Amino acid sequence: MAAVLHCMKTLIIAIDGPSGAGKGTVARAIASELGYRHVDSGAMYRAVGWQALRNGVPLEDEGAVARMAAGLRIEVLANAVSIDGLDVTREIRTPAIDRAAATVARWPQVRAVLVERQRRMGQGGAIVMEGRDIGTVVFPDADVKVYLDAAPEERARRRAHDPAHSGPTEVALVKSALTARDEGDRTRTASPLYVARDATLVDTTGKSVAEVVAEVLGVISGKLRTEK
Ligand code: DC
Numbered sequence: 001m002a003a004v005l006h007c008m009k010t011l012i013i014a015i016d017g018p019s020g021a022g023k024g025t026v027a028r029a030i031a032s033e034l035g036y037r038h039v040d041s042g043a044m045y046r047a048v049g050w051q052a053l054r055n056g057v058p059l060e061d062e063g064a065v066a067r068m069a070a071g072l073r074i075e076v077l078a079n080a081v082s083i084d085g086l087d088v089t090r091e092i093r094t095p096a097i098d099r100a101a102a103t104v105a106r107w108p109q110v111r112a113v114l115v116e117r118q119r120r121m122g123q124g125g126a127i128v129m130e131g132r133d134i135g136t137v138v139f140p141d142a143d144v145k146v147y148l149d150a151a152p153e154e155r156a157r158r159r160a161h162d163p164a165h166s167g168p169t170e171v172a173l174v175k176s177a178l179t180a181r182d183e184g185d186r187t188r189t190a191s192p193l194y195v196a197r198d199a200t201l202v203d204t205t206g207k208s209v210a211e212v213v214a215e216v217l218g219v220i221s222g223k224l225r226t227e228k
Helices: 002-006 023-034 041-055 062-070 095-104 108-121 134-138 152-160 171-187 209-227
Strands: 012-016 037-040 074-076 081-083 127-131 144-149 200-203
Touching: 012 023, 012 134, 023 037, 023 127, 023 209, 037 041, 037 108, 041 062, 041 074, 041 081, 041 095, 041 108, 041 127, 062 108, 095 171, 108 127, 108 134, 127 134, 134 144, 144 209, 152 171, 200 209
Parallel strands: 012 127, 012 144, 037 127, 144 200
Antiparallel strands: 074 081
C-alpha cells in the first residue's frame, strides 16, 4: 500500500469530525507517513479566541474579533502554535479557550479570515488538514475526505487523558462540556459540522490508533485506485 501512496500526485486530505474522535493523532500519523504537512485548523480558532480574551475584545462582537483575527500572524506548525511569534501551544488548550474558540468559530466573518488562510496553505497540495468544515467548505474538492467519529463516552475519555489539554480529568465533566460544544458546532449556522456527501465515515470507537491509521491509509489508496 505504501508504494501506491508514495508514487502519486500531491493530495489534499481533509479530516473532519467532533472533538476527541482522534483527528489530531490520526492526521499527524497520516501526514508523517506520506511526508505531508499536517495542519490543525482548530488551533487557529483557538488562537483567535485566546487573543480576543487577552486583548479584551468581546467574543460576541463579530466584526471586532474578525478585524483582530485579520491582523494576527498565526503559525500552526507540527508541534507548536504561535501568535505574532509568541508560543501559545499550551495556553490554547484549556477549558476557557475551548469555550472561546467555539464562540468565535460561530462568526462567518472570522471564518472567512481563517478559511482564506487555510486555502492558501493547501495551494500546493501535500497537506492533511483536520477540523470541522475542511471537506465541506475549505476544500470541497479535496482528493480524500474522511470523517472520524467515536462514541461520546470514548471521546470524553480520550480528551480527559490528553496531555496536551489542561482542565478537569473527570470523564463525566469532560463529557458534558464536550457534548455541549459539539452540539454547538453541529447546529451553528456558519459552516456547521456534518459528514460531507463524499466523505468516508470511520468510527474509531474501540480501535487502536494503529488500526485507525491503517484504515484511513486504506481509504486513501482505495480512492487513488478508483481514480486511475
Ligand atoms: O478541534 P478543536 O477542538 O481544537 O477546535 C476548536 C474549536 O474550533 C471547536 O469549537 C470547533 C471549531 N472549529 C471549527 O469551527 N472549524 C474548524 N475547521 C476547526 C475547528
